Amino acid sequence: MPDIARLVRDIAEEMRGAEERGKVATYIPPLALVDPGHFGLCVVTADGEVHAAGDSEEPFSIQSVSKVFALTQALGKVGDTLWRRVGREPSGTPFNSIVQLEREQGVPRNPFINAGALVVADVNLAGHQPRVAIGELLRFVRYLADDETITVDEVVARAEQATGFRNVALANYMKAFGNITHAPELTLGVYFHQCAIAMSCRQLAMAGRFLMHGGLYEPGGPRVVSAQRARRINALMLTCGHYDASGDFAFRVGLPGKSGVGGGILAVAPGKAAIAVWSPGLNDAGNSMLGTFALERLAEATGWSVFAP
Amino acid sequence: MPDIARLVRDIAEEMRGAEERGKVATYIPPLALVDPGHFGLCVVTADGEVHAAGDSEEPFSIQSVSKVFALTQALGKVGDTLWRRVGREPSGTPFNSIVQLEREQGVPRNPFINAGALVVADVNLAGHQPRVAIGELLRFVRYLADDETITVDEVVARAEQATGFRNVALANYMKAFGNITHAPELTLGVYFHQCAIAMSCRQLAMAGRFLMHGGLYEPGGPRVVSAQRARRINALMLTCGHYDASGDFAFRVGLPGKSGVGGGILAVAPGKAAIAVWSPGLNDAGNSMLGTFALERLAEATGWSVFAP
Amino acid sequence: MPDIARLVRDIAEEMRGAEERGKVATYIPPLALVDPGHFGLCVVTADGEVHAAGDSEEPFSIQSVSKVFALTQALGKVGDTLWRRVGREPSGTPFNSIVQLEREQGVPRNPFINAGALVVADVNLAGHQPRVAIGELLRFVRYLADDETITVDEVVARAEQATGFRNVALANYMKAFGNITHAPELTLGVYFHQCAIAMSCRQLAMAGRFLMHGGLYEPGGPRVVSAQRARRINALMLTCGHYDASGDFAFRVGLPGKSGVGGGILAVAPGKAAIAVWSPGLNDAGNSMLGTFALERLAEATGWSVFAP
């Protein structure tokens, strides 16, 4: 086993100097303003040690990484009945595709594409006001990360709302099939705010620990989800966590991971580490370019791939 | 760790009595004649112990499980240049879909759908006669399984050839895009014979050992493929090995696996076991119904899921 | 040439007794309440004679038939620049399909599918309030029909608005591609009201005269559109006027026609007649079942097919 602390520093150093950094997402205006020069990395190992480097303390918009926490929340509410409303298969099409919804009668392929995350948000809304559902999710994430300072970036949330026509289309389309139970604008309210949660790499890696520990908050700590559910969330992250590049991420990195267009990725090495990386520039598939490189480096050096002996 | 020998016997016993056994594939006539009452299971653990139960010595048509060995063979021939001709993403459509090929200009999504396996067969053909390529693959599989009795079932091979119009369509369609380099009938000849290889669960589990051992034939033995390649083949099996039910298999079983319409599944628990199961009845997704159940039972009882700590 | 008056009466008589009448559309609640026993037919011939039978004076919801008038209005506003925003090809998919929009980047296939009609409504809105655009369309239709009593059924309009999630999805989806220029809810307001225009067969046939007369209001009368534009609107009706049954309608009836889910069809025999038929029950393709039969009978008996010598 290499010296993790040193490895984390080396990777951050290497990524700081990278010239090719991908393209910052532009469709949500505040995201377009983020400096592509950022890079942060944080690794929390199984024994609780935290190794961080680069801009690991700077909050960024976690965007679709929030889908992991929202899914965990929804499974806590409705259990496996969730799977009547959303599938568990990779999508085979870009992340905001509406084609698949038409073919499959309003049932999204998995909870990590936008349509599936809207169904999850609809479950979490549960007849309340959007701010109630968002407050509950925020409390859950703060608890997981052990950090009460995590909050929603309202500027980003409003920008999502003002420009998210495609998500409005998805929600209304599923409503037409009866797979959104609230008024679409309420479900969308939950979704837009959840995507606008801002977290640092440190906070995100901390919040991912329960997926490393088989569902426990920490070794010997309280149970967040059952061991089976933790495995299953990891499985979904591996097969569906990087949109239409999930296969490639599994091939190259070999870890369950979930990316967001803010440039963050949460990755899990079960029994070994929870990892968060952030670099705003995206590759062609819409995932953090340097973040993916960094995780590939880290997994290669540590042998943490779930596919290794 | 439970007593594996006993667990294997218990599972075989349970499956022997199962009433709901799925439907035997009928599109290849000789397969339709197989008794759905069969069930075989064989587990080879990391220390080389072999635990088998049920019809574990009876050869069956491995069909698409052969795609794992053919892929390994092709990577040995052309290395990562293979990925210019075939992708690494789950398909999101049924296993013999031609839609995806049209959208992606003749490049199959991954090497485990039929179209991708045809490209792999085309690579393995390499300008020779089909029987040369098949002979080479057979020698490779015999070596991996340490068993010279493995052979091609010629009755099945001929039946594939007589009824495989959809595969003929796929090969010609990719030929039109220039992604089949030989005369389509030659490439198809390799493919049809490779699918007709007959193996028992014991032979199949033995042949899968190199994927458990990080690419080594056995601990301390010769290297079959690099550690990285073994990880990557496992990753492809996990994300793409069960057609459009790959996500569900990862969710429920949590192991890299490759199924075939003959009812066989090869699964790998890296560092722990190579597993082969056979039951001819298929579920709606075209994978062995009892085979999947058996692997779910086994993975749950042993904790071998790659997603567990 | 047969006696048109008698033929119209005979057809209405025959249709009155038909047992198989199709199914009334149910997705807009007020439409579901319409008695499927209705049948109306009105033929205005080139010399201005009006032959009507059955419930030809009873107003019904013209729904998608309104797309013909809205298209004419939009072409008057922006001319052939309209075709940068909407295509002229049959869709090959059901009328409310969103798949095609994804493949073609937000440009609908033709102005007679819902997505295309939303673009047309967006053109007609032209920066005004929805009620202004609707008022203008209503005045145009009243002028064409020479009947000031034509109006919008507000109950239907409100029901469309309350249940039209799929149209909301389409409008927002195209907005995401930049092909809707107003706030989607305003464009949708125009569209929902336009569909709710209520007309009788007599009014509808009268309003279709300009398409029979090569663009003239009536022989020797003022010009509504150029001769070329009248031909082109007829061409679009023939190739795209019956959703995914347009080819079958051309095959069986041989006349340009536009149907609506209210059970109405406007058909044009250039130089010979403008025809409106109404029967609320729809066939599997979403077009009036008896209306289609009636037009087939009429075209056969009169020889009015555009494909006949």
Next chain:
Amino acid sequence: MPDIARLVRDIAEEMRGAEERGKVATYIPPLALVDPGHFGLCVVTADGEVHAAGDSEEPFSIQSVSKVFALTQALGKVGDTLWRRVGREPSGTPFNSIVQLEREQGVPRNPFINAGALVVADVNLAGHQPRVAIGELLRFVRYLADDETITVDEVVARAEQATGFRNVALANYMKAFGNITHAPELTLGVYFHQCAIAMSCRQLAMAGRFLMHGGLYEPGGPRVVSAQRARRINALMLTCGHYDASGDFAFRVGLPGKSGVGGGILAVAPGKAAIAVWSPGLNDAGNSMLGTFALERLAEATGWSVFAP
């Protein structure tokens, strides 16, 4: 009515000088060798007069125009039962698309896309040898054109056979669905030879007369098909005759027409004229660029559009 003879000469003159001529099809090698400078036009009017200009006597490969004659032949053999095996709707996708076949279980959308024409060829084969079916079609075309010199270009036929992998794919794909009844290579033999029929504009226009005359060979002559069948073939040509540009052709020209990648188009003005045009360069939709322009000019000048009064 303008002077047709002069109009034909004027159009041929204008087209001779056109600089932008489209691109000659290259996927069949002998077609790629054809000089793009060719232009031929022939109009046979209802009274039997023949007006020709340019290279109107030079034979060219009629390719998909042959589908009109093969369809007529197949309808003569099996009547309306043909429509159980092939649809009558525009395809909404490129001419050699296989996507639609997958969605609709091996039933092609219409007889003028390649898949549909293969079904038609399968009907015409009728258990005989390919050369019998081709001989029969050739005799039919010679009869229609009143010209015994029409023949199959064997060089083109062989080239089709050597390069037509996509058609081989289509035939095998439909065979897998049971919608090709013969060995696919036999049906393909008929199809490849039928496409290789060589005709001049004069021969082609003459052969199209029965569609102008409501099914009669000539006014007062023997009946080739019923009046209804002639109308219906015209309808199919209008809605499906130009692949995914059929709507645009109807919009611009307004006549039933069928194009081929050899650069020929047969168009019909019912009761007025049968028209053949040839210019080898194709537009983006795969139809003759100058041929389409010429027909647009001719239809505009003569008022022959079926959509005009």
